[in-house]
Amino acid sequence: MAEVIRLNQADEVSPHSIEGEQQVLGAILLDQSRVPIVAQVGGPDLFFDPVHADIYRYIARCERDGVHSSVVTMRAWADEHEGIRELGGSSYLVRLAGYCCAESQLGSMVDFLAETRAKRGLYEAISEARRALSQGEASAAQIAGQLEASVVMLEGGTGPRPISMMSATTTAGQQIMAAHEGRDGDFVPTGIHAVDRLLNGLYPGELILLGGRPSMGKTATAINMAANAARAGRKVVFCSLEMNPEAIALRLLSERMAATGNAVAYRDLRGGKFNERAREDLGSALEEVAQLPIEFLPRQYQDVGALLAGAKRTKAKMGGLDLLVVDYVQLMRSAQAKNRYETITEVSRALKNLAGMLNVPVLALSQLSRAVEQRDDKRPRMDDLRESGQLEQDADAVLFCYRDEYYLERERPETGTDEQLEKWEDRMRRARNRLEIIVAKQRQGPVGTANVFCNVAFNRIWEPEQ
Ligand SMILES: Nc1ncnc2c1ncn2[C@@H]1O[C@H](COP(=O)(O)OP(=O)(O)OP(=O)(O)O)[C@@H](O)[C@H]1O
Known part of the structure; x- marks a missing residue:
């Protein structure tokens, strides 16, 4: 499926897929036990449309609290939600349920939304860099640094990268043997x-x-x-x-x-x-x-x-x-x-x-x-x-x-008995x-x-x- 690209007011495109979001929301609306599939790759962050993110949050909260959610139980909440009202109120939820993707496709649809979100992040980082370049206040090195920092954040946030058991066990085995034989491992x-x-x-x-x-x-x-x-x-x-x-x-x-x-x-x-x-x-x-x-x-x-x-x-x-x-x-x-x-x-x-x-x-x-x-x-x-x-x-x-010594040095008795001074000196000796x-x-x-x-x-x- 290709992303739906919507032009915003500044005539700029930001990658997102309303249709994809609707299909995923439809799937969890019909069966809230599917929420963890969405939660593990970013949950509400996957949704470009803030109304969709709110619907997801509502269903995820119900799932977490063990409360049943459905088009029927959400009707009152949806009719009060300003954003959902603009889309037709509770009847929008009925439409979402109709968009539900097939169970076998949910995983790949969620991955697609995660990829689209990553592109969105990149798009925003580049837009920010362009804005900074055109304003001309920051140096080229600063802007490049900020852009790189945003990319680092994105790489960290694109979900877990699969690592096979074979690879994990091989690394663990190398570490164990290096430590056992007194060799330097990769630590x-x-x-x-x-x-x-x-x-x-x-x-x-x-x-x-x-x-x-x-x-x-x-x-x-x-x-x-x-x-x-x-x-x-x-x-x-x-x-x-x-x-x-x-x-x-x-x-x-x-x-x-x-x-x-x-x-x-x-x-x-x-x-x-x-x-x-x-x-x-x-x-x-x-x-x-x-x-x-x-x-x-x-x-x-x-x-x-x-x-x-x-x-x-x-x-x-x-x-x-x-x-x-x-x-x-x-x-x-x-x-x-x-x-x-x-x-x-x-x-x-x-x-x-x-x-x-x-x-x-x-x-x-x-x-x-x-x-x-x-x-x-x-x-x-x-x-x-x-x-x-x-x-x-x-x-x-x-x-x-x-370092206890640091604090003790500052606690030297100014006045007091020889005994107090001796005690302090003894503590200082031990802390030296x-x-x-x-x-x-x-x-x-x-x-x-x-x-x-x-x-x-x-x-x-x-x-x-x-
Ligand atoms: N000749 C010296 N005699 C006594 N204290 C000294 C001497 N030279 C350095 N110090 C002290 O040693 C400390 C240096 O420790 P260090 O820089 O490792 O600490 P730090 O925990 O990193 O502290 P900071 O956060 O202040 O840098 C400083 O408090 C400094 O005043």
């Missing part, structure tokens, strides 16, 4: 063993969120994970919207020097404050860090579409890609979103789609709201993500960084350099806490002696 080790023991590494196609309040060590953790993956031969793209690439390289140099024994804080490195011995170590650190297969996408990539385009381009340049790091989600932009909540939701969906499209794990850093600090126990919890749109749902794993990486969600495994050491001044993370 990416974080190189922080306490985390890898909990997660088994980061898996392609997954969105891994790394959240925390400022100064908790998120960036330090992400830089360490990226460098460890790179040292294990993985190709990494680091999109830092907060820091420039030189600042990250500086942190890595400091980390390398601390690892080899001649520690210089990255703040001092930047200020040129180090002795002659450190200068030699700096030379070796420069050589080592420069070789790491890490590419940066700087601040200009804050639009989700630009990020996708950048990641694809870098993948081609590097001859592959194994890990994408985004620091951090709240600095990203989405052209379609109207407010902050919508932006995070769009960005979250786009990052998840990106992980699937590029078939890499996406490690996304996320700031948490001040609400954490109102509690006695300031360890972040899953519900701290709640106001961050869709993040909580989209993430396959959620990790939080927490401790970093908790809390695995608060993992779709495929347990939750738990990886206890490691972290010296933020050197961007260094190390593990407790076993």
Whole structure:
């Protein structure tokens, strides 16, 4: 069946099929148990005509609530519905029932509507890009980025792509054997063993969120994970919207020097404050860090579409890609979103789609709201993500960084007894350099806490002696 193309007032065409919609509505009107066939490929979104979408919603609600719906039971509702009244009221429902397609054709008719909806989405994205081009305010790169972002959304929303049991089992088998034989599978080790023991590494196609309040060590953790993956031969793209690439390289140099024994804080490195011995170590650190297969996408990539385009381009340049790091989600932009909540939701969906499209794990850093600090126990919890749109749902794993030391430092008793001061000093001693990486969600495994050491001044993370 060809789509019916209706000219709208601006003489532009938008792909849709009124006849197809009527046939599908007729089918579920006669038998509401068919609703799931429509629901699984988009439900109301399949319908171009808003009146049709409303009729679908009504029947789907009845089906969900176990209430019978039919032309007869819907009569009063249809006669009151302004849009349906314009089409003839309840007699329009009778006509719809007459258009019902054969049961054997319902699946392919629904697929046809899904395809038409995908074309509609593409049409709207292109129209939007044309409008932006003719207005001449945005740059070519911004418009291309937005167009690409819309296409990513469409690809993520065109329903599940079938994957055979053969293919799923083969991939699962490869992963199991790689893990069993201690080989690197297609997962990416974080190189922080306490985390890898909990997660088994980061898996392609997954969105891994790394959240925390400022100064908790998120960036330090992400830089360490990226460098460890790179040292294990993985190709990494680091999109830092907060820091420039030189600042990250500086942190890595400091980390390398601390690892080899001649520690210089990255703040001092930047200020040129180090002795002659450190200068030699700096030379070796420069050589080592420069070789790491890490590419940066700087601040200009804050639009989700630009990020996708950048990641694809870098993948081609590097001859592959194994890990994408985004620091951090709240600095990203989405052209379609109207407010902050919508932006995070769009960005979250786009990052998840990106992980699937590029078939890499996406490690996304996320700031948490001040609400954490109102509690006695300031360890972040899953519900701290709640106001961050869709993040909580989209993430396959959620990790939080927490450093007790940071809060304790600020609780030093100004006045008080020696005993109070001693108590505080004792707590500080125990908290010194401790970093908790809390695995608060993992779709495929347990939750738990990886206890490691972290010296933020050197961007260094190390593990407790076993
Ligand atoms: N020489 C130093 N001495 C003490 N603290 C330092 C030193 N250098 C950096 N820091 C602190 O270490 C923290 C850096 O941690 P990191 O950037 O990894 O945290 P984050 O969770 O990503 O925080 P943010 O969201 O603020 O970027 C900052 O609070 C910084 O002030």
